[in-house]
Amino acid sequence: xxxxxxxxxxxxxxLSEAGHVADYIPELAKANPKSFGAAVTDKDGxxxxxxxxxxxxxxESIAKVVSLALALQLRGFDDVFDxxxxxxxxxxxxxxxxxxxxxxxxPHNPMINSGAIVVVSxxxxxxxxxxxxxxLELCAVLSGQKIAEVVERVYLSEKFTSDRxxxxxxxxxxxxxxxxxxxxxxxxxxxxxxxxxxxxxxxVLGATLACNGRNPLTGQDVxxxxxxRTVRALMMTCGMYDGSGEFAVDVGIPAKSGxxxxxxxxxxxxxxxxxxxxxxxxxxxxxxxxxxxxxxxLEGGFRVI
Ligand code: GLU
Numbered sequence: 001x002x003x004x005x006x007x008x009x010x011x012x013x014x015l016s017e018a019g020h021v022a023d024y025i026p027e028l029a030k031a032n033p034k035s036f037g038a039a040v041t042d043k044d045g046x047x048x049x050x051x052x053x054x055x056x057x058x059x060e061s062i063a064k065v066v067s068l069a070l071a072l073q074l075r076g077f078d079d080v081f082d083x084x085x086x087x088x089x090x091x092x093x094x095x096x097x098x099x100x101x102x103x104x105x106x107p108h109n110p111m112i113n114s115g116a117i118v119v120v121s122x123x124x125x126x127x128x129x130x131x132x133x134x135x136l137e138l139c140a141v142l143s144g145q146k147i148a149e150v151v152e153r154v155y156l157s158e159k160f161t162s163d164r165x166x167x168x169x170x171x172x173x174x175x176x177x178x179x180x181x182x183x184x185x186x187x188x189x190x191x192x193x194x195x196x197x198x199x200x201x202x203x204v205l206g207a208t209l210a211c212n213g214r215n216p217l218t219g220q221d222v223x224x225x226x227x228x229r230t231v232r233a234l235m236m237t238c239g240m241y242d243g244s245g246e247f248a249v250d251v252g253i254p255a256k257s258g259x260x261x262x263x264x265x266x267x268x269x270x271x272x273x274x275x276x277x278x279x280x281x282x283x284x285x286x287x288x289x290x291x292x293x294x295x296x297x298l299e300g301g302f303r304v305i
Contacts, residue, residue, distance in 0.1 A: 011295075015287050019033070037052035037199045042216070048058065053198060056196045058151055069112075069142070073223055084118050102201050104175075113168055120178060162186070204216075208223075247290065251294045259280060
């Protein structure tokens with residue numbers, strides 16, 4: 001496995017040249033486009049890592065996996081899926097158009113920004129600090145860390161340049177789809193997107209989902225098997241933005257990407273895979289990361305479907 005991972009990382013890293021780092025959030029534009037790393041954690045807690053697998057980056061959209069698991073766990077399936085759909089759509093992650101056109105104005109799934117904003121609003125804790133505290137805690141135990149932390153400079157950068165997410169949230173409120181304080185909800189959303197992680201840590205998160213909610217490093221039962229299965233299903237159908245269909249065909253692994261450059265994959269009963277490469281394609285997925293996931297799936301025998 002180590003040899004395969006080293007080879008894949010070495011051969012996929014140069015593909016980063018074909019993409020661009022996200023720059024609509026100024027702090028993300030500072031990432032090194034050449035960084036590239038990958039990690040695998042299997043069901044027994046064994047780990048392999050290669051390249052920049054210990055470099056810190058932000059979860060961005062991958063945080064949607066954590067907030068969904070938390071909301072399902074604490075609010076139950078009915079409450080969450082009454083407010084957010086489960087349908088795959090081929091719109092960009094921050095699209096407003098379809099939200100307005102469809103009635104009821106319910107986000108299509110929890111893996112796009114509008115859906116995640118509604119999911120955050122459903123978290124039962126009182127206030128911003130308690131809500132983000134719960135997300136951070138779940139993130140830490142899912143990925144086998146003592147603590148998870150918000151990268152302050154990215155959070156502030158997101159907070160002050162997020163017209164699009166504000167527009168989504170205020171639209172949702174105007175049609176009665178978002179309860180509670182809209183600015184507080186946005187604040188939790190920006191903070192969770194800015195949680196720092198590494199490819200190694202993310203591979204543990206993927207492995208915990210793969211092991212039906214039991215963290216293979218710590219042995220802790222973190223989320224229920226039903227929640228883990230539901231999150232995996234939504235990753236498979238909606239986790240790679242409008243590239244989800246192609247990714248399912250080409251790679252065949254439930255996965256979630258983020259504009260920070262991470263992709264986490266989860267192979268039920270077997271392993272968690274993670275890659276980090278901040279140079280993105282036009283859909284917001286890591287260019288080298290998608291290529292590496294494809295090779296890991298085929299050459300590592302991780303394909304699920
Ligand atoms: N914080 C980012 C945003 O809301 C997350 C987007 C992403 O990773 O897709 O725009």
